[in-house]
Amino acid sequence: MRHWLFWAAMALTLGTGAARAEGIVVLESDLGDEVEVAALKGLIFGVDRGLNVVDLSHDVPSQDIWIGAYQLSQVVPSWPAGTVFVGIVDADANRPALVARLKTGQIVVGPDNGLLTLLADQPGLADVRQLQPDLVQKPPFESPRKFAARDRFAMAGALLAANKLSFDQAGPPLGEPVMIPYTHATFVDGEVVGTIPDIDPDQGDAKTNIGSDLLAKLSLREGERVHARIDQDKHTIWEGNLVLARAPGDVPEGDSFVYVDEHDRVALGVNMGSFADQNGIGAGPDWTLSLRK
Incomplete structure (x- = not known):
């Protein structure tokens, strides 16, 4: 644990x-x-x-x-x-x-x-x-x-x-330490893109490195839908429309939604379910999420 x-x-x-x-x-x-x-x-x-x-x-x-x-x-x-x-x-x-x-x-x-x-x-x-x-x-x-x-x-x-x-x-200055390549959170041409670094071990929510400030660039209001696409190593694994919600109870049981978590980062969840298990989603530097209004 x-x-x-x-x-x-x-x-x-x-x-x-x-x-x-x-x-x-x-x-x-x-x-x-x-x-x-x-x-x-x-x-x-x-x-x-x-x-x-x-x-x-x-x-x-x-x-x-x-x-x-x-x-x-x-x-x-x-x-x-x-x-x-x-x-x-x-x-x-x-x-x-x-x-x-x-x-x-x-x-x-x-x-x-x-x-x-x-x-x-x-x-x-x-x-x-x-x-x-x-x-x-x-x-x-x-x-x-x-x-x-x-x-x-x-x-x-x-x-x-x-x-x-x-x-x-x-010790002496190191210069450039070793870095793992991954997708930094960005907003380009009306689309927010970032990495899914982890899956919540208890809820099965997909956590991202996309901050609420970038999500705000889509000008979404709670209850509106956003188009989401999840890729692994540039291959699309899942695609669909999600409601922007504040809490799981804001959507019907079994429905997926997008929200901002306690770390002020975008996450994907399912009311009374696991988003990762339900959609075959993993996490790591090669998993990315794209959001477009």
């Missing part, structure tokens, strides 16, 4: 309480195994026992960089500046590691494999450094564990959060 929406809601509470923003480490991984996660936390507390360590999610599908990037994009903006996110998805010791500062002040540590893709779009990257491979070689205490790439990310995040390592000391 994904925990990240819950922790996003808790962010302001932690940010305004006794915890210092610069003393927070948020972990995301595809490890799944609670034993491995507990070991990572042990390394972090070995750096500074006063740090606040929070789990975003450890249920990212194995090596699914896109889902890892999407979860970060949904959660990071809710946390205060200075919060350090450690992304351990498809971590490979042979791949360069990076440390990024976002324009909103949060810091992300992880492999240079595309995890920053959606954060680069919003809120944007202020500075990216290549994490020096010899900066964190082993725990500052005796440990029987083989020191892996994931351990290096966790400890680097802990050092940054504890102010024992400055951002500039993390």
